[in-house]
Amino acid sequence: MGLEEKLPEGIITTQLETLVNWSRENSTWPLLFGLACCAIEMIATGSARHDISRYGSELFRASPRQADLMIVSGRVSNKMAPVIKRLYDQMSEPKWVIAMGICASAGGPFNNYAIIQGVDKIIPVDVYVPGCPPRPESLLYALDMLRKKQAKDTFRTYANLNAPPPPVVPDDIESLEALRQPQLA
Amino acid sequence: MLNVSPRVREYETLPGLNPLGIPAVAPLPTGESEDTNRLVERFGDAILAAGLHHGQQVVYVKPEQLVALAEFAKRDPALRYEALIDVSAVDRSELPISDSRFHTVYQLRSYARKQHLMVVCPLDDRGEPEAPSLASVYQGAIWPEREVWDLMGVHFADHPDHRRILMPESWPNHPLQKQVPVGGEEVPFTLTWSDPEFESFGKQILAAESKPPVLPPGMNIENMIINMGPHHPSTHGVLRLVVELDGETVVNVDADLGYLHSGFEKTGENKRYKDFVYYTDRMDYLSAMSNNMGYCLAVEKLLGVEIPERAQVLRVIMAELQRLASHLFWLSTHVLDVSGTGMALLMYATRERERILDLFEMACGARLTVGYMRIGGVSRDIPPAFLGHLEEFLKAMAIRIDEYEAMLTSGPLWQERLQGIGKLTRDEVINMGLTGPMLRGSGVDWDLRRDAPYGGYENYDFKVPVFTEGDSYARYLVRMEEMRQSLRIIRQAIDNLPDGPFRVEDRKITPPPRAELDISMEALIHHFKLMTEGFQVPPGMVYHGIESSKGELGFFIYSDGSAKPYRLHVRGPSFNNLYAISKMSKGAMLSDIVTNIGSIDIVLGEVDR
Numbered sequence: 001m002g003l004e005e006k007l008p009e010g011i012i013t014t015q016l017e018t019l020v021n022w023s024r025e026n027s028t029w030p031l032l033f034g035l036a037c038c039a040i041e042m043i044a045t046g047s048a049r050h051d052i053s054r055y056g057s058e059l060f061r062a063s064p065r066q067a068d069l070m071i072v073s074g075r076v077s078n079k080m081a082p083v084i085k086r087l088y089d090q091m092s093e094p095k096w097v098i099a100m101g102i103c104a105s106a107g108g109p110f111n112n113y114a115i116i117q118g119v120d121k122i123i124p125v126d127v128y129v130p131g132c133p134p135r136p137e138s139l140l141y142a143l144d145m146l147r148k149k150q151a152k153d154t155f156r157t158y159a160n161l162n163a164p165p166p167p168v169v170p171d172d173i174e175s176l177e178a179l180r181q182p183q184l185a
Numbered sequence: 186m187l188n189v190s191p192r193v194r195e196y197e198t199l200p201g202l203n204p205l206g207i208p209a210v211a212p213l214p215t216g217e218s219e220d221t222n223r224l225v226e227r228f229g230d231a232i233l234a235a236g237l238h239h240g241q242q243v244v245y246v247k248p249e250q251l252v253a254l255a256e257f258a259k260r261d262p263a264l265r266y267e268a269l270i271d272v273s274a275v276d277r278s279e280l281p282i283s284d285s286r287f288h289t290v291y292q293l294r295s296y297a298r299k300q301h302l303m304v305v306c307p308l309d310d311r312g313e314p315e316a317p318s319l320a321s322v323y324q325g326a327i328w329p330e331r332e333v334w335d336l337m338g339v340h341f342a343d344h345p346d347h348r349r350i351l352m353p354e355s356w357p358n359h360p361l362q363k364q365v366p367v368g369g370e371e372v373p374f375t376l377t378w379s380d381p382e383f384e385s386f387g388k389q390i391l392a393a394e395s396k397p398p399v400l401p402p403g404m405n406i407e408n409m410i411i412n413m414g415p416h417h418p419s420t421h422g423v424l425r426l427v428v429e430l431d432g433e434t435v436v437n438v439d440a441d442l443g444y445l446h447s448g449f450e451k452t453g454e455n456k457r458y459k460d461f462v463y464y465t466d467r468m469d470y471l472s473a474m475s476n477n478m479g480y481c482l483a484v485e486k487l488l489g490v491e492i493p494e495r496a497q498v499l500r501v502i503m504a505e506l507q508r509l510a511s512h513l514f515w516l517s518t519h520v521l522d523v524s525g526t527g528m529a530l531l532m533y534a535t536r537e538r539e540r541i542l543d544l545f546e547m548a549c550g551a552r553l554t555v556g557y558m559r560i561g562g563v564s565r566d567i568p569p570a571f572l573g574h575l576e577e578f579l580k581a582m583a584i585r586i587d588e589y590e591a592m593l594t595s596g597p598l599w600q601e602r603l604q605g606i607g608k609l610t611r612d613e614v615i616n617m618g619l620t621g622p623m624l625r626g627s628g629v630d631w632d633l634r635r636d637a638p639y640g641g642y643e644n645y646d647f648k649v650p651v652f653t654e655g656d657s658y659a660r661y662l663v664r665m666e667e668m669r670q671s672l673r674i675i676r677q678a679i680d681n682l683p684d685g686p687f688r689v690e691d692r693k694i695t696p697p698p699r700a701e702l703d704i705s706m707e708a709l710i711h712h713f714k715l716m717t718e719g720f721q722v723p724p725g726m727v728y729h730g731i732e733s734s735k736g737e738l739g740f741f742i743y744s745d746g747s748a749k750p751y752r753l754h755v756r757g758p759s760f761n762n763l764y765a766i767s768k769m770s771k772g773a774m775l776s777d778i779v780t781n782i783g784s785i786d787i788v789l790g791e792v793d794r
Contacts (some may be wrong), residue, residue, distance in 0.1 A: 079445050109463070114447050
């Protein structure tokens with residue numbers, strides 16, 4: 001079809017954005033970082049039976065500088081929260097976060113003094129995985145969801161990322177949906 | 186000889202101690218035993234009460250004589266309580282009594298005489314609560330006393346290292362005190378910004394200003410101080426070690442815990458007895474079944490319930506499978522940590538572990554946080570196909586253990602990294618209150634399953650592996666042999682699995698079968714009452730320890746007769762075992778710390794609780 005018919009075999013054409021997204025989708029390296037019970041299921045996901053390397057994510061990096069994905073696998077305590085925030089800040093863009101399990105998503109059974117009710121209070125989360133702990137299949141499904149999200153990324157998504165956000169006047173906000181609209185545009 | 190059976194003491198006659206309706210808010214011991222008699226003989230009036238309570242030896246002692254009593258109990262040839270297993274405290278301010286608000290509770294253990302002694306020390310109400318520290322007698326008291334100070338606010342006089350241990354330094358209160366709320370946040374179900382509920386968002390988060398790190402006591406800033414964790418691949422979770430190095434030689438190690446502190450004890454005090462079973466899964470998440478079992482046995486001890494034979498055997502099968510799974514996980518991560526490239530064993534061991542998880546899934550539907558056991562039995566019977574799969578697994582597993590050993594035991598690299606590393610002598614492990622493979626790797630022949638049998642373990646024939654070298658290699662051999670013995674126990678359990686009910690038929694404790702709900706109004710009422718109100722547990726105080734895969738997992742429960750535990754304390758084996766990291770690592774190379782952590786076999790969920 002079109003240009004590709006004229007080109008020699010083995011050459012395809014695509015958009016640069018699609019190519020970049022394709023490579024990001026297929027080599028999302030998670031941060032080697034476990035908190036609680038979910039970390040054990042995360043390790044199970046990485047080992048032989050579930051084989052996370054089918055998703056290109058088997059390379060758990062110990063340094064946040066080399067990681068693309070933070071899997072918050074477990075409950076986040078008050079003492080751990082600043083550490084997680086710092087680890088997230090140290091990861092280079094583009095970066096994604098999966099809140100694995102109910103504790104990381106919303107505090108789970110631990111609604112008490114020690115545990116922060118959801119890691120999204122301190123860092124932005126892309127995919128929430130329900131379960132206590134989620135089965136390895138759930139984590140793989142979350143990776144699938146993340147791939148769908150990564151596929152929609154444009155260069156513009158990251159272009160103005162470091163610019164300060166426009167000031168929000170609390171009185172102007174009508175509803176949560178209204179607040180979300182301009183961000184999506 | 187003095188008569189120690191319920192004597193009328195000043196302590197008992199205080200007004201309001203035993204008001205009507207609450208028969209024994211202060212669990213008073215009755216009867217006597219040789220050990221309590223000996224202590225009463227020696228200390229006379231300093232002993233407020235002594236005797237037996239739920240079959241346990243309990244001594245109430247005045248704080249002035251506590252250290253002397255501990256010293257005597259340790260040195261006296263007729264007592265020989267060599268080890269302090271646990272320290273906890275009870276805040277009694279919500280009980281209808283007006284005497285000592287805080288009690289500190291000590292669990293002493295004699296390995297030579299196979300005895301257990303509970304020492305309770307009612308503290309003076311004047312001023313800040315203060316107890317004498319037992320650190321001078323038992324080294325194993327140092328960390329548990331720090332924990333009691335941190336969570337309960339009881340000050341320990343003459344404690345060598347009086348710092349918080351779990352909560353951040355800036356934490357405003359001592360969370361286990363009764364006047365401190367459970368905390369947590371309301372979950373707002375609204376999408377309107379004007380809703381005042383949004384104001385509670387993020388309140389849970391403690392402000393964390395950036396500030397220079399505090400140098401742990403005893404460390405010299407002239408040396409190199411490095412931080413291992415809380416985000417480190419080989420600390421098995423969120424453990425932080427501050428390591429002082431001279432070149433590559435370790436001078437000092439200070440462990441900073443609490444990065445996974447989840448408030449289990451406070452949560453437990455606000456949940457009904459039956460609801461806390463599911464929390465125990467999440468403590469030592471590698472041995473959920475053992476945790477279930479320890480907790481259920483402790484509550485059953487308070488209730489005085491005997492569970493059916495079949496339930497006992499099912500529990501043993503599950504607990505031993507869990508021990509296998511936990512040791513397999515330990516082995517795979519240990520090899521990975523030590524050799525760096527031992528990915529193969531991780532894959533092999535996970536393969537077998539997955540089979541165990543499949544068996545769990547057959548029995549209860551969950552892989553990791555099983556919640557299989559219930560107070561009064563187990564949640565459901567095993568499916569018919571279970572035993573067939575278990576048989577197959579047993580056959581395969583026996584060969585696999587030999588395979589792992591062939592890969593490791595006489596491998597020069599493995600021996601080099603483990604032999605002579607993290608050496609602990611027999612006296613040290615006892616003095617530090619270590620348990621489990623740490624104890625048996627250093628020549629102490631002690632296993633609760635054999636020496637203080639619970640849950641029907643007295644009916645099984647198994648060996649307790651003991652090695653005297655006391656290094657990481659010995660502990661490795663202990664765990665490998667334990668896996669073989671677990672297989673033997675499961676084998677015997679399958680052969681002797683009786684038919685019958687899988688839980689007690691007491692409708693006050695266990696729910697009626699589902700089918701009965703459709704036809705019987707009474708069953709429906711029982712079910713409703715049980716699910717909404719739980720059941721009440723008679724007042725009392727028990728400590729029950731079981732041999733979990735990591736060591737002695739103990740549950741201390743103080744009941745005031747209501748449906749919720751008044752005080753629930755967990756003695757996590759990883760917590761006490763981790764204390765040894767400093768002793769093991771001093772003078773070794775930095776890389777040996779990694780071996781030591783793996784060799785202790787910690788799970789941070791249990792260390793921090």
